[in-house]
Amino acid sequence: MLEKRILTQRFNKYDGLSIRQYIDLDGFKALEKAFSMSSQQIIEEIKLSQLTGRGGAGFPTYIKMQAMLNETRDKYLVCNADEGEPGHFKDRHLIEKDPYQLIEGMVISAYAVGANKGYIYVRGEYNNAIQQLEKTIKIATTKGYLGNHICDSDFSFELVVRRGAGAYVCGEEFALMESIEGKPGRTRVKPPFPTEKGIFDYPTLINNVETFCNLPTIIEHGGEHYSTIGSNHAKGTKLICLSGNVKHKGLYEVPYGTSINDVISELGGGTANDIPIQMVQIGGACGPIIPPRLLNMDIDNEAFEIFDAKMGAGAIIVIDENYDLFEIVLRNMQFFLHESCGKCAPCREGHIQIVKLLQKFVNYQATHKDYVSLQSLAEVIHTTTLCGLGQTSPTSVISTMTYFKEAYDKRINQQNKE
Amino acid sequence: MNLQKILEKHAFQKDHLIEILIDLQNEKTYKFVTEEEVSLIADALKVPVSHVCGVMSFYTLLSFDERGKYIIQVCKDVPCYLNDDFNVLTTIEKALDISCGDTSKDQFFTLEQTACLGCCDEAPAMRINNKVYTKLTKAKVLRILEEYKEGILC
Numbered sequence: 001m002l003e004k005r006i007l008t009q010r011f012n013k014y015d016g017l018s019i020r021q022y023i024d025l026d027g028f029k030a031l032e033k034a035f036s037m038s039s040q041q042i043i044e045e046i047k048l049s050q051l052t053g054r055g056g057a058g059f060p061t062y063i064k065m066q067a068m069l070n071e072t073r074d075k076y077l078v079c080n081a082d083e084g085e086p087g088h089f090k091d092r093h094l095i096e097k098d099p100y101q102l103i104e105g106m107v108i109s110a111y112a113v114g115a116n117k118g119y120i121y122v123r124g125e126y127n128n129a130i131q132q133l134e135k136t137i138k139i140a141t142t143k144g145y146l147g148n149h150i151c152d153s154d155f156s157f158e159l160v161v162r163r164g165a166g167a168y169v170c171g172e173e174f175a176l177m178e179s180i181e182g183k184p185g186r187t188r189v190k191p192p193f194p195t196e197k198g199i200f201d202y203p204t205l206i207n208n209v210e211t212f213c214n215l216p217t218i219i220e221h222g223g224e225h226y227s228t229i230g231s232n233h234a235k236g237t238k239l240i241c242l243s244g245n246v247k248h249k250g251l252y253e254v255p256y257g258t259s260i261n262d263v264i265s266e267l268g269g270g271t272a273n274d275i276p277i278q279m280v281q282i283g284g285a286c287g288p289i290i291p292p293r294l295l296n297m298d299i300d301n302e303a304f305e306i307f308d309a310k311m312g313a314g315a316i317i318v319i320d321e322n323y324d325l326f327e328i329v330l331r332n333m334q335f336f337l338h339e340s341c342g343k344c345a346p347c348r349e350g351h352i353q354i355v356k357l358l359q360k361f362v363n364y365q366a367t368h369k370d371y372v373s374l375q376s377l378a379e380v381i382h383t384t385t386l387c388g389l390g391q392t393s394p395t396s397v398i399s400t401m402t403y404f405k406e407a408y409d410k411r412i413n414q415q416n417k418e
Numbered sequence: 419m420n421l422q423k424i425l426e427k428h429a430f431q432k433d434h435l436i437e438i439l440i441d442l443q444n445e446k447t448y449k450f451v452t453e454e455e456v457s458l459i460a461d462a463l464k465v466p467v468s469h470v471c472g473v474m475s476f477y478t479l480l481s482f483d484e485r486g487k488y489i490i491q492v493c494k495d496v497p498c499y500l501n502d503d504f505n506v507l508t509t510i511e512k513a514l515d516i517s518c519g520d521t522s523k524d525q526f527f528t529l530e531q532t533a534c535l536g537c538c539d540e541a542p543a544m545r546i547n548n549k550v551y552t553k554l555t556k557a558k559v560l561r562i563l564e565e566y567k568e569g570i571l572c
Contacts, residue, residue, distance in 0.1 A: 086495035086534035124440065124479050125535055127548040165436050166478030168533055182435035183469075184476035200433075243497040243538035250539045285496065317497055317538075331496050335533060341476075 002266050004229065004237050007213050008253045011097045016132060019139050022100040028145060030216035034108045035153050037219075039069055042112040046215070048223030050235040055080055055171075055208030056283065056313045057388070058234075064205055067195040068113035071203040077110045077118035077157075078199065078206040082176055084123055084168040085284035086335060087315030090239040091209040093251050095122070095129040098213075099136040100145075103159065105212035107150060108219055110157045113205055118157060121176050123164040133161050168339035172387045173206050175341065186343045187387040208313065210239055231257030233300040240299065242268050244318035245275070254299070261295040264318055275320040279404070283312020285332040286392035288399035289325075325407050329396050330358040336393040347390035350381040354397065361408070364415050371408055375401060419445055421455060425462050432463040435473055439480050448484045448525065478533075486521045486528035488566055491545040494531040497538035504556040506542050507531065513563055526567070546571075 005011075014021035022028070034042055047062040068075060079102065083091040094102060106118055122130050137159050141147040148156045167185045169175045175185035177199045198204020214236060218226045227235045234256035240263055243249045247269035254263060260280065264270065271277055281289045290297075299314075319328060337351035357374045360366040378394035378401075385391055401408060419427070424441045428434035438459060443449050451474060460467040474480050492507045507529075511517055514527055521528040537543040540552035544559075549571075551562055565571040 083536055084533060087497050087538050088534075089536040089538055092536045123536075125532070125545065128550075163437060163440055164477075165440055165480050166533075167476065179436065180433065182431075182433040182473070184472050241538060243541060244500045249501075249541070281496065315538075317500070319496075319500060323500065328496055328499075331494070331499060335495060339533065 002254055002258060002262055003252055004255045005253050006217050006229075006237050007094065007101070007210065007239065008097075008251070010101065011093070014098075016097050016099055017135060017139070019100060019136070019143050019145075022098075026220075027100055028104055030218075030220040031104050031107055031145070032151060034111055034219050035151055035155070039112045039114065042108065042219065043069060045218055045223035046112075049214075049218045049226035050223075051211070051214055051218060051226070052234060053208060054210035054214070054238070054313065056085075061207065061211060064195055064207075065109070065113050067193075068115070068203055068205045071195070074117075074202050075113060075115040076199045076202055076204040077106060077113070077115040078177070078180070078194075078204055079106055079118065079120040079209055079212055080171060080173065080176055080206055081120055081122040081126070081129070081209050082164050082168075082171040083126070083209070083313075084171050084339075085286065085313060085315065086332075087243055087281070087284040087317045088241050088313050090241050090251055090314055092126055092129050094209050094213055094239075095126070096132050099132050100140065101213050101216060102209055103136065103140050103146065105215035106159065107145065107157055108215045109205060109207070109212060111150075111155050115205065116156055116158065118159045119162050119180055119199070120159065121162045121164060121170070121180060123170075124166055125164075130161060130163060137161065167341075168335075169341045169387070169389050172389060175387065176206070177204065184341070186341045189386060210313075229255050231255075231298055231300055233257075233298070238299055239314050240267075241313075241315045242318070243315070244281075245271050245277075245320040245322075246318045247272050256300050257298055259296050259298055260316060263299070263316060264295065268318065271318060271320045275322060277318060278321040278323065279319050279325065279328075279400075281317040281319065281328070281332075281396065282315070284315040284317075285335050286389075286395055287312045287315065289319075289328070289396050289403070290399065291403050294403075324362065325400060325404055326358060326361040326411065329400055330355065330362055332396045333358055333393070336389065340389065344385045344387075344390055346381045347385045347393070350377050350390075351393070353377055354381075354394070358397075361411050364411065366412055366415055368412055371412060421458060425459070430462055432465050435459070435463060435465070435470065436477065438463075439470075439474065439477075443480065447487055449489060450481045450484045453482070484521075484525075486525050488526060488546050489528045489530060491530045491532035491535075492518075493533075493535050493537075493541070493543050493545075495534040497534070498542040501541035502554075506544060506554055506559060509556055509559050510563065513560055527563075 051061045052058045170179045170185035174188040179185040194204045240252045340347045342348045378397040456470045543552045
């Protein structure tokens with residue numbers, strides 16, 4: 001079996017609302033155990049587990065928690081559920097199918113770092129997830145798993161849902177915090193990092209939904225046990241969002257170390273109609289587009305550093321030979337043109353020009369000069385913008401220029417002949 | 419719920435501005451916020467009118483323009499594009515005789531494109547107000563539109 005179901009173990013085993021059924025499925029066991037441990041002991045377990053952030057950046061979770069623990073002011077906890085990266089749907093599934101697991105993970109984190117208020121920021125488009133969370137938070141509060149004196153302890157933690165209003169950039173941590181403060185989602189300059197100066201300038205621990213969902217299993221079974229799952233680079237499991245031209249699209253949970261090829265062929269059943277794979281985009285619109293010969297690579301974050309890009313949050317988008325490479329890259333860049341917050345000039349203006357250049361490639365009107373302009377624009381946006389949006393948005397351009405250079409050359413030559 | 423009640427629900431807290439605007443818009447049949455309401459909100463939260471306008475224009479789901487009773491949003495991103503073999507957008511444009519971005523004359527439907535709806539596992543997808551419809555086929559799209567017109571879906 002390629003799949004290893006830990007975070008998704010309760011999926012479809014209960015309705016996602018009944019707290020009684022969640023408890024019957026061993027829910028809140030980890031929380032009770034956590035309350036018998038000290039903050040430092042919990043963080044030590046997270047350190048042993050080698051858990052890294054599942055939102056795309058892959059930063060070690062314990063470092064953020066330790067930094068929070070050292071702070072003495074009021075502290076906040078934030079769950080980033082602004083899942084807007086095209087090709088991702090894992091956080092929506094985690095919230096809709098097992099919301100109590102997320103709540104449990106958040107309460108454990110809050111207890112460990114000493115935060116008494118938390119926010120879950122959900123994108124406005126996820127109406128079902130928002131309703132599910134509002135209902136389950138209410139139930140969990142009534143049953144004493146949230147609110148004052150949780151499980152009869154001295155610890156209190158209030159959790160509220162905040163809705164986004166249609167802005168992809170709010171998935172970036174500082175843009176998200178600006179949005180929670182009721183402002184347009186424009187990022188801040190780092191440092192200071194959120195653990196020093198986050199929401200309302202207070203220390204804030206912000207993690208992705210999937211990262212928080214890993215905490216109950218780590219605390220329940222121990223960090224050392226968790227670290228036996230996975231590869232040399234990365235530990236634990238990863239939720240993979242498989243989409244595009246595959247037979248069985250869907251959400252799969254696999255241990256790190258699994259190859260992209262195995263996910264596509266064994267879990268996805270290969271391409272629909274058995275048309276050969278032309279390319280695969282990894283990590284959503286901001287991720288690299290790679291040719292089939294590279295698909296033997298692991299899904300690990302570190303294995304992707306050769307692209308100066310990360311695995312992202314787990315999307316694998318399979319594209320077969322029926323589709324035009326330039327049409328795909330153009331759609332990606334149109335997305336970023338619309339979603340740029342406008343704060344950094346290279347991102348705000350650069351995407352307008354990149355889209356114009358790519359339209360020339362799509363329409364067989366591009367010249368070698370356009371190629372050079374496209375290349376330098378992509379590099380400038382990648383290196384000179386403040387937040388992850390601009391830093392990663394040109395990845396599909398840069399990666400296709402690396403791996404599909406002949407497609408660009410061919411398109412330019414076809415123009416010359418006409 | 420009128421504006422005053424919404425403001426009270428959010429205890430006049432300025433960090434709730436986006437929540438207030440979403441709640442206000444959802445209350446209305448034609449899903450929009452007026453300039454007068456922006457001024458009232460700014461006064462109530464003790465923030466400049468320009469701040470409220472800045473938030474209104476930043477977020478895609480908020481609108482100053484009156485729209486249709488039902489807002490159809492078709493996903494335009496790659497995973498849906500790869501599974502859209504009949505063109506969801508043009509199918510709706512033809513069926514309703516409107517272009518993308520427009521509202522029908524009877525103000526029943528507005529047609530828009532949207533960024534990824536997080537339903538790539540069931541692509542192609544669209545959203546009508548708060549409901550998401552997936553695994554679309556041409557027949558399914560036409561049937562959904564008919565059922566809205568007949569009041570079976572709402």
